[in-house]
Amino acid sequence: MSQYSTSSNRNVSHLNHVECKCGLPSPLTTEWNDLNPGRHFFGCGMYKGYKRCSHFVWYDEEMCQQANEVIFSMHKKSNQENVKFNKVIIREDQLKLKIKFLKMINKFTMERTL
Known part of the structure; x- marks a missing residue:
């Protein structure tokens, strides 16, 4: 499982390299649905593609x-x-x-x- 760390201000540029199960960089993405508006997560690097993996890790705590x-x-x-x-x-x-x-x-x- 990939590991990541953040600075105290959660500046994205300070995140260590996070990879999904495909071995691709796992982008930090923002969710905008009504259940998790503005909540950030790491997902598969192929999240828009057909062959994406199931990598999904919340970055933020639930509100x-x-x-x-x-x-x-x-x-x-x-x-x-x-x-x-x-x-x-x-x-x-x-x-x-x-x-x-x-x-x-x-x-x-x-x-x-x-």
């Missing part, structure tokens, strides 16, 4: 139900705010293009009237 609910709620709200922000950025880009286009039309019109 109480209230903490899970608060974290999950905040994460959901953060995602909603990101969607709103991205829509604003898209609208801003559209308006910038429109301004650029109107400036070109204005310049063309001014040149024709001279």
